[in-house]
Amino acid sequence: MDLTKAANLTGIDWLIMLVYFAFVLGIGFALKRYMRTSNDFFLAGRSIPAWVCGLAFISANLGAQEVIGMGASGAKYGIITSHFYWIGAVPAMCFVGIFMMPFYYGSKARSVPEYLRMRFDEKTRALNAFSFAIMTVFSSGISMYAMALLIQTLGLFHGIIPDAYIFHVSVLLSAVIVLGYIFLGGLTSAIYNEVLQFFLIVAGFAPLVWIGLRNVGGWQGIRQSLPATMTHSWRGMAHASTNSLGVEWVGLAMGLGFVLSFGYWCTDFLVIQRAMAADSEVSARRVPLIAAIPKMFFPFLVILPGLIAVTVTSRMSSVPSGEVTAATLAARDAVQPLTETESQDKHGREVLTLGNIAKPVPLDEAHPTGIIPLKYDPRTGKQVFNADGTPTYNYDLAIPVMLLHYFPTGILGLGLTALLASFMSGMAGNVTAFNTVWTYDIYQAYINKRGTDEHYLWMGRAATVGGVLLSVGAAYLATNFNNIMDALQLIFSLVNAPLFATFLLGMFWKRTTGHGAFAGLLAGTGAALLHHGLTLPADATPGIHGAWLHLVHTYPSDMAQNFWTAIFAFTVNLLVTIAVSLATQPRPDAELVGLVYSLTPKPVDTHLTWYQKPATLAVAVLVMLVVLNLVFA
Amino acid sequence: MGLDIRIPLGLIFLITGGIMSAFGLYTRGNVALYERSLGINLNLAWGIVMFVFGLIMFVVGRRQRWQDDPVTPRPWEREGNDQRGH
Numbered sequence: 001m002d003l004t005k006a007a008n009l010t011g012i013d014w015l016i017m018l019v020y021f022a023f024v025l026g027i028g029f030a031l032k033r034y035m036r037t038s039n040d041f042f043l044a045g046r047s048i049p050a051w052v053c054g055l056a057f058i059s060a061n062l063g064a065q066e067v068i069g070m071g072a073s074g075a076k077y078g079i080i081t082s083h084f085y086w087i088g089a090v091p092a093m094c095f096v097g098i099f100m101m102p103f104y105y106g107s108k109a110r111s112v113p114e115y116l117r118m119r120f121d122e123k124t125r126a127l128n129a130f131s132f133a134i135m136t137v138f139s140s141g142i143s144m145y146a147m148a149l150l151i152q153t154l155g156l157f158h159g160i161i162p163d164a165y166i167f168h169v170s171v172l173l174s175a176v177i178v179l180g181y182i183f184l185g186g187l188t189s190a191i192y193n194e195v196l197q198f199f200l201i202v203a204g205f206a207p208l209v210w211i212g213l214r215n216v217g218g219w220q221g222i223r224q225s226l227p228a229t230m231t232h233s234w235r236g237m238a239h240a241s242t243n244s245l246g247v248e249w250v251g252l253a254m255g256l257g258f259v260l261s262f263g264y265w266c267t268d269f270l271v272i273q274r275a276m277a278a279d280s281e282v283s284a285r286r287v288p289l290i291a292a293i294p295k296m297f298f299p300f301l302v303i304l305p306g307l308i309a310v311t312v313t314s315r316m317s318s319v320p321s322g323e324v325t326a327a328t329l330a331a332r333d334a335v336q337p338l339t340e341t342e343s344q345d346k347h348g349r350e351v352l353t354l355g356n357i358a359k360p361v362p363l364d365e366a367h368p369t370g371i372i373p374l375k376y377d378p379r380t381g382k383q384v385f386n387a388d389g390t391p392t393y394n395y396d397l398a399i400p401v402m403l404l405h406y407f408p409t410g411i412l413g414l415g416l417t418a419l420l421a422s423f424m425s426g427m428a429g430n431v432t433a434f435n436t437v438w439t440y441d442i443y444q445a446y447i448n449k450r451g452t453d454e455h456y457l458w459m460g461r462a463a464t465v466g467g468v469l470l471s472v473g474a475a476y477l478a479t480n481f482n483n484i485m486d487a488l489q490l491i492f493s494l495v496n497a498p499l500f501a502t503f504l505l506g507m508f509w510k511r512t513t514g515h516g517a518f519a520g521l522l523a524g525t526g527a528a529l530l531h532h533g534l535t536l537p538a539d540a541t542p543g544i545h546g547a548w549l550h551l552v553h554t555y556p557s558d559m560a561q562n563f564w565t566a567i568f569a570f571t572v573n574l575l576v577t578i579a580v581s582l583a584t585q586p587r588p589d590a591e592l593v594g595l596v597y598s599l600t601p602k603p604v605d606t607h608l609t610w611y612q613k614p615a616t617l618a619v620a621v622l623v624m625l626v627v628l629n630l631v632f633a
Numbered sequence: 634m635g636l637d638i639r640i641p642l643g644l645i646f647l648i649t650g651g652i653m654s655a656f657g658l659y660t661r662g663n664v665a666l667y668e669r670s671l672g673i674n675l676n677l678a679w680g681i682v683m684f685v686f687g688l689i690m691f692v693v694g695r696r697q698r699w700q701d702d703p704v705t706p707r708p709w710e711r712e713g714n715d716q717r718g719h
Contacts, residue, residue: 012652012656016649016652016653019645019648019652020645020649023641023644023645026641027636027641030636030641031636034635034636052638192638192641195638195642196638196641196642196645199642199646199686200645203646203649203679203683203686207675207679211670211671211673211675214671215671405669406670407669407670407675408666408667408668408669408670408675408676410652410653410656410657410660410675410676410680411653411670411675411679411680414649414679417649
């Protein structure tokens, strides 16, 4: 792999990266003096304006999973990946802002598990707090692992420290920086840095997309070079075999659009914590809605580079692409200039019929790999092959190779800073959520109930250290997956998917009882585990990818398996919670005021003019979403 | 919080944009360097954009007082006695 030579950074690149790290830690130091109480540390004093929380809300989620994973999926599956942003996030963000935030913010709960304690009981809170704490540590560890692996693959420290230590030094360095700024400035520091990171990611990727599009002849050029399934987000969704995700629209809409998406955006304390830091209830309700606007357009910054990366050919590129892709490119170039018409092969997949050569090209050949490098095992350094002996491409490197391909030294430093910033924000988001849940919902609830506020502030800092150490451990565990997003989706389907049923019933059906919620959650997670243990994606071996109990059903792709795991978990939780609730004694209505929709006065926003109301913003966001989907259908 | 986020945000864009545009100005005749970016001097062009953005953020951040300073009571402090015992 020729990447090591490509990443020959000069002093100016290092200078730009250093400026960034100085600011990151500087913000922590500047905020240290405001951290007087545990409220300041864990809730940012509930004093942050809505737009700042909104950008932090999206940025905390913009970790490695987004930037690397989405770029990879863009290169692999095409614009269809934007479903993860469009139907997979925006409707849920509108829902949490309009309907759920009044309960989170208005109940004065300090965390999502604490809301569960107020609405249900102690055991439901404990279950949620522990599973959430474990999940954040894993997410943060995966972020850290991805960052260290990327630094190693790009050879950023090549020649500065021995190659064998690059991975370890990178893990250590990222751990120390994240630890430093959260330890000093708590949630405020994390939120401020997330805002910084948001703007840096935009500043680093916008020129990349601009120059890339210029190179490949704009969106029109991409559409002419790639198979039609890659440039349409809704085409072929009727059946799993006719689209590149391997999911039919029911699985997509229910699994991703409803269960996984609502389970994440509406119940995950990592993002809810950002909204809870807002300075008023109206602000808190606006936070996810403000976040939804940039979220909607992020596919153009993180998915489009993946598409450009597979579109670029040697004919278009100005630098040699290297021996890696030469054969692929030569094959493509031979047929490139001809006009194309679309047709379908015997599997119903769309293929390109090129000019007078009326020979259908199989999807794999029609799918170019552009400048995507071959995959090498990070530990052994050997090339990785598919089961059928064809070489595997490392799609996770789609965005990094794009940076190296188009950016000269100087702006390359900015691009790498943007990439590192995304890793940092993903990690920090998890660490702040972890230290809050640990301190308020585990330590204060079960270990030391009568500590002073000063003691809990101290514990928050200690939990930050502990959380970072555990993430480092998780980073070393995370080497079993080759696609970061699949790993995260798996964790989310096991932990988050059943959760939304509990909140939905808890907030909107006053009859739901604590016993019902607890039994439902357990049954839901059990159903997720069982489903995962009985099914397997096509071309995977039983084990960590599923079927570790018995193989009952095979899904066309791992994504389809994930979505259906989530659907099963949600349904089982919903049914069990309803059944157990009906059999147990509900709490009196008076205790549930402010916690359940039907017993809580509607949020008063008559003092706001119509365009200031959260509902207006939500409608505007949804209209934009529909327009985007129509444009790229 | 007493620190307006727009001030550090403006500063980092001023400094980074400044470094990039100065470097772009210095290397503006370098054809080999900008071959990757299709002959466009991305350092100069994007550096200036970032600098201007940083300037706007910094000026706005300095002129507008942060809505909430540490002296005014927080939402729960305003409501008097908080009985949740922490």
